[in-house]
Amino acid sequence: MTRLEATRLVVEAAGDSPIVASLGHPAYDLFGAGDRPQNFYTWGSMGVASSIGLGLALARPDMRVFVIDGDGSLLMNLGSLATIGLLQPPNLSVVIVDNEAYATTGGQATPTAAGADLEAAARAMRLDACTVRVEAELRAALADRRVPRAIVAKVAESAPAAKPPLDCVFIKHRFMAALGNPE
Amino acid sequence: MSPVPLWAAGVCAGLHAAGCREVVYVPDNPLSHVLTELGERYPDVRLVLATREEEAFGIAAGLYLGGRRPAVMLQSSGLGNSLNAIGSLVMPYQIPMLVVVSMRGDAGEWNAAQVPMGRAVRPIFDAFALPHVTVDSAERAADIVRVAAATAFATRIAGACLLPRRLTVAEHEGR
Numbered sequence: 001m002t003r004l005e006a007t008r009l010v011v012e013a014a015g016d017s018p019i020v021a022s023l024g025h026p027a028y029d030l031f032g033a034g035d036r037p038q039n040f041y042t043w044g045s046m047g048v049a050s051s052i053g054l055g056l057a058l059a060r061p062d063m064r065v066f067v068i069d070g071d072g073s074l075l076m077n078l079g080s081l082a083t084i085g086l087l088q089p090p091n092l093s094v095v096i097v098d099n100e101a102y103a104t105t106g107g108q109a110t111p112t113a114a115g116a117d118l119e120a121a122a123r124a125m126r127l128d129a130c131t132v133r134v135e136a137e138l139r140a141a142l143a144d145r146r147v148p149r150a151i152v153a154k155v156a157e158s159a160p161a162a163k164p165p166l167d168c169v170f171i172k173h174r175f176m177a178a179l180g181n182p183e
Numbered sequence: 184m185s186p187v188p189l190w191a192a193g194v195c196a197g198l199h200a201a202g203c204r205e206v207v208y209v210p211d212n213p214l215s216h217v218l219t220e221l222g223e224r225y226p227d228v229r230l231v232l233a234t235r236e237e238e239a240f241g242i243a244a245g246l247y248l249g250g251r252r253p254a255v256m257l258q259s260s261g262l263g264n265s266l267n268a269i270g271s272l273v274m275p276y277q278i279p280m281l282v283v284v285s286m287r288g289d290a291g292e293w294n295a296a297q298v299p300m301g302r303a304v305r306p307i308f309d310a311f312a313l314p315h316v317t318v319d320s321a322e323r324a325a326d327i328v329r330v331a332a333a334t335a336f337a338t339r340i341a342g343a344c345l346l347p348r349r350l351t352v353a354e355h356e357g358r
Contacts, residue, residue: 044271055245
């Protein structure tokens, strides 16, 4: 399963629900999988995608909120798992597309390549968590409405060819309007 | 229990008057008065503990995207932990929030390790073009905080209120 294939499944499962994507290749693949107003593409702030998703989930308990994070990004903000575990938002699903590399910066190996286990980290912080390796497993995990709140999807790099819009304020306006919170 | 200091009551009243119902924080000694007052007298305000200040800015950004008016509370030392989220999320996406900074390293400081970051707070906010105001009067605290927050949400540019130790520690110690 490539990251793009995994991302397509997240978009399919999300329907009209918002998706927050970590910067770089996860955001590029979200754009490639299907640009939609409910996509929030980050262009910086490495590590905080799951925090943005948590805030959104707290603000909008009526919505299911998805986050597409990277392994390198989540490792930069592991405390986020503790906060999510503390608050137990019932509407937040964090999908970690784990390619075991900092792909956006040239493919340097992350600690998950040597066995660092993000599913175990999520469980230790009181999230429901699972690891999936093929599309059928990911599809089933995404459909599980008991929300396995952290889904570690082991993926192959998919070398995105397109990038989302660069205008940060446009991304924000479009996203907020789509969620019914126009500025 | 000692009564809440006037400045802390003012911070709470000011942020509440500006519509903030979400406070994301990393704790600090003076801020404990604000958090206690919010917990006891403002049941409509949700307090969200973050493990690190950069995370707090991310959570606050998500709250704003979801239609809320967030405040972030941190100690000045924690601003150093927040810079990338402020510089590459809060400012370029124009995500407004009230930022309340409990100052260390200014007049009355006893810990040298707090001084460099404390002295850097204002130049850093200036470099980010993030407006900041110092709450220099307990009596005016509510008004200063309310106006700073209202301006932030109206202009979509985060605004900071700095709480100097002259304000927070003297009363905290009952002087």
